[in-house]
Amino acid sequence: MKHGFPIASTLIVFVAAAYFLVPLYATFQFSLQMKRGELSLASYASVLASADFINTLSYSAIASFAAILFGAILVVPTAYWVRLKLQKLRPAVEFLSLLPLIIPPVVLVFGHIRLFGSSSILPLTMTSTGTDILLIVGYVVLSLPYMFRAVDNGMAAIDIATLTEAAESLGASRLRTIVEIIFPNVRSAIVAGAFLTFSISLGEFVLASLLNRPAFGPYMVQLGEDRAYEPAALAILSFALTWILMLLMQLFATRKPNQRLLPRFGTGQSRKLAP
Amino acid sequence: MSFLDLHAINKSFGPNTVVKDFNLSLARGKFVSFLGPSGCGKTTVLRIIAGFENPSSGTIHIDGQDVTGLTASQRKIGMVFQAYALFPNMNAAGNVGFGLKVAGASRDEIEARVAEMLKLVGLLGFEKRFPFELSGGQQQRVALARAIAPRPRMLLLDEPLSALDAKIRVSLRAQIREIQRELGITTVFVTHDQEEALSVSDDIVVMHAGLIEQHGNPFDIYNRPATPFVADFIGQLNTLHAEVAEPSRNMVRIGAAELNVPSLPAIARAGDRVALKLRPESMRLANGHDRGIALSGHVAHASFLGSVVRLGIDLGGGDVVKLDSFNDRQTLPPEVGAPLTITFLVDDIVSTQMANQQRSA
Numbered sequence: 001m002k003h004g005f006p007i008a009s010t011l012i013v014f015v016a017a018a019y020f021l022v023p024l025y026a027t028f029q030f031s032l033q034m035k036r037g038e039l040s041l042a043s044y045a046s047v048l049a050s051a052d053f054i055n056t057l058s059y060s061a062i063a064s065f066a067a068i069l070f071g072a073i074l075v076v077p078t079a080y081w082v083r084l085k086l087q088k089l090r091p092a093v094e095f096l097s098l099l100p101l102i103i104p105p106v107v108l109v110f111g112h113i114r115l116f117g118s119s120s121i122l123p124l125t126m127t128s129t130g131t132d133i134l135l136i137v138g139y140v141v142l143s144l145p146y147m148f149r150a151v152d153n154g155m156a157a158i159d160i161a162t163l164t165e166a167a168e169s170l171g172a173s174r175l176r177t178i179v180e181i182i183f184p185n186v187r188s189a190i191v192a193g194a195f196l197t198f199s200i201s202l203g204e205f206v207l208a209s210l211l212n213r214p215a216f217g218p219y220m221v222q223l224g225e226d227r228a229y230e231p232a233a234l235a236i237l238s239f240a241l242t243w244i245l246m247l248l249m250q251l252f253a254t255r256k257p258n259q260r261l262l263p264r265f266g267t268g269q270s271r272k273l274a275p
Numbered sequence: 276m277s278f279l280d281l282h283a284i285n286k287s288f289g290p291n292t293v294v295k296d297f298n299l300s301l302a303r304g305k306f307v308s309f310l311g312p313s314g315c316g317k318t319t320v321l322r323i324i325a326g327f328e329n330p331s332s333g334t335i336h337i338d339g340q341d342v343t344g345l346t347a348s349q350r351k352i353g354m355v356f357q358a359y360a361l362f363p364n365m366n367a368a369g370n371v372g373f374g375l376k377v378a379g380a381s382r383d384e385i386e387a388r389v390a391e392m393l394k395l396v397g398l399l400g401f402e403k404r405f406p407f408e409l410s411g412g413q414q415q416r417v418a419l420a421r422a423i424a425p426r427p428r429m430l431l432l433d434e435p436l437s438a439l440d441a442k443i444r445v446s447l448r449a450q451i452r453e454i455q456r457e458l459g460i461t462t463v464f465v466t467h468d469q470e471e472a473l474s475v476s477d478d479i480v481v482m483h484a485g486l487i488e489q490h491g492n493p494f495d496i497y498n499r500p501a502t503p504f505v506a507d508f509i510g511q512l513n514t515l516h517a518e519v520a521e522p523s524r525n526m527v528r529i530g531a532a533e534l535n536v537p538s539l540p541a542i543a544r545a546g547d548r549v550a551l552k553l554r555p556e557s558m559r560l561a562n563g564h565d566r567g568i569a570l571s572g573h574v575a576h577a578s579f580l581g582s583v584v585r586l587g588i589d590l591g592g593g594d595v596v597k598l599d600s601f602n603d604r605q606t607l608p609p610e611v612g613a614p615l616t617i618t619f620l621v622d623d624i625v626s627t628q629m630a631n632q633q634r635s636a
Binding site for chain 2: 158162163170173187
């Protein structure tokens with residue numbers, strides 16, 4: 001059967017691409033116009049030379065890594081246990097994991113401030129470290145839908161119930177099974193969840209701003225209020241960083257055990273299955 | 276003294292009782308198959324032995340030790356799963372050596388045992404291969420090597436051949452049996468494939484609806500089924516309808532022929548319809564030198580299966596029986612509609628049931 005050229009779908013792709021790419025291109029072009037009458041990378045140089053840029057980016061990166069670590073510690077055993085022993089609770093846990101998509105971050109942060117404010121029995125907002133902890137916990141909550149979904153899908157792909165039984169029949173304890181069998185086999189899923197967490201947390205504004213933390217999100221907003229060309233450069237840098245993370249996520253998430261990150265060039269050899 | 280003792284095992288999931296008063300004793304070194312249709316409870320019993328399920332009541336003893344309260348990791352039982360269950364993050368050597376590593380064996384000991392086990396299953400040289408680099412048959416052989424590497428007290432095989440293609444299934448089951456004999460390890464094999472069970476087992480436990488229908492060696496299970504279910508479930512059966520002539524003398528009538536059957540149901544009365552069950556291979560085409568009962572009919576259908584020719588013979592009265600004969604290069608299979616006479620011996624009747632039971636069996 002002969003198919004004609006898919007005009008309608010091609011048009012939709014072009015319109016959708018233009019919707020995303022034209023503003024991006026406009027921002028990029030604007031970021032190059034800091035010097036009158038010529039195109040230059042002066043706005044990028046200005047952003048990268050700023051100590052605030054480095055400090056806020058480092059702060060957000062550290063907070064994001066902490067959120068990834070706590071998120072993985074919380075989500076992996078939970079998803080494992082729910083799949084293994086509490087199948088009936090899965091819909092409830094899935095619903096809970098999706099709540100951060102429904103409840104706005106501003107509600108979450110005001111909840112934090114009320115619960116852990118100066119008049120509470122655990123006044124975390126009274127110290128810098130305490131507020132950092134609240135920010136990290138907030139990031140864990142915000143990234144929960146992505147982290148849980150990624151890890152749960154990873155577990156669905158490997159039949160954890162049978163692997164657990166196989167490990168137990170070989171004498172392994174439950175902890176050993178999680179550490180040596182389950183964790184390495186959902187590593188790709190955790191990495192995928194981790195990159196999503198990182199890209200969400202890195203530029204997050206509401207929690208960081210209302211908790212008054214020196215994070216990258218509030219810095220970007222502040223810069224947007226004070227300068228003209230640097231915010232455009234910052235937006236492009238931020239996009240580039242996010243895309244690099246997405247690319248890394250794709251590479252890690254689809255990697256098999258023992259597989260190289262990049263294909264080996266030149267040998268042309270591959271192992272084949274015996275009959 | 277028996278090696279494995281299951282005493283009064285019951286297992287319920289909510290209101291459903293899937294294993295009912297299950298009692299079984301197995302001698303050391305035996306290869307025993309649990310055979311039955313899907314949902315008969317065979318896998319549940321296996322999982323109870325392994326420690327993955329707790330019985331609702333009853334006890335399990337292995338080599339004299341009560342293991343009912345022990346976890347799966349404490350029982351020292353090797354298990355091979357239908358879906359292989361190899362650890363995807365470990366290569367073949369890592370998989371086979373995992374149980375030994377857990378047991379605290381030294382690196383040298385693990386390496387030597389892994390090589391020994393992979394040699395045993397014919398996969399020496401495959402140490403570095405990951406599961407995704409192995410075929411289904413190879414994965415299951417690695418799974419077998421992994422299960423027996425830590426020298427378990429017994430081996431459980433949960434439909435290990437079901438996911439494999441027919442040719443590999445036949446060769447692997449022979450290999451499993453050979454290895455079991457070599458190691459002398461007591462083995463329980465769960466299958467719904469009767470040919471598999473008949474070909475490799477010392478003993479077969481036929482299960483139905485959570486109960487043991489019959490426990491015996493393959494020859495007895497096939498030739499002397501204890502219940503109508505076993506007779507129908509194992510192998511193929513032909514049904515010949517007959518009328519009870521004299522219940523006291525076990526006499527029945529098929530057309531004009533009267534025959535004295537080995538037994539009749541206790542409730543049979545003169546004039547009742549009964550179903551006589553015979554294996555297809557018990558019936559012969561008449562050749563002029565026959566003994567026993569002769570019945571005439573015509574060929575309803577004929578299938579050439581290579582080494583075997585399978586005929587469907589219509590004997591009238593709704594009875595179409597199957598008859599298998601070996602292929603003979605000099606003789607063409609009979610044409611559909613050709614008249615034929617079949618013969619059989621009364622002693623070959625496997626069971627006699629009331630005609631209405633046959634429908635439900």
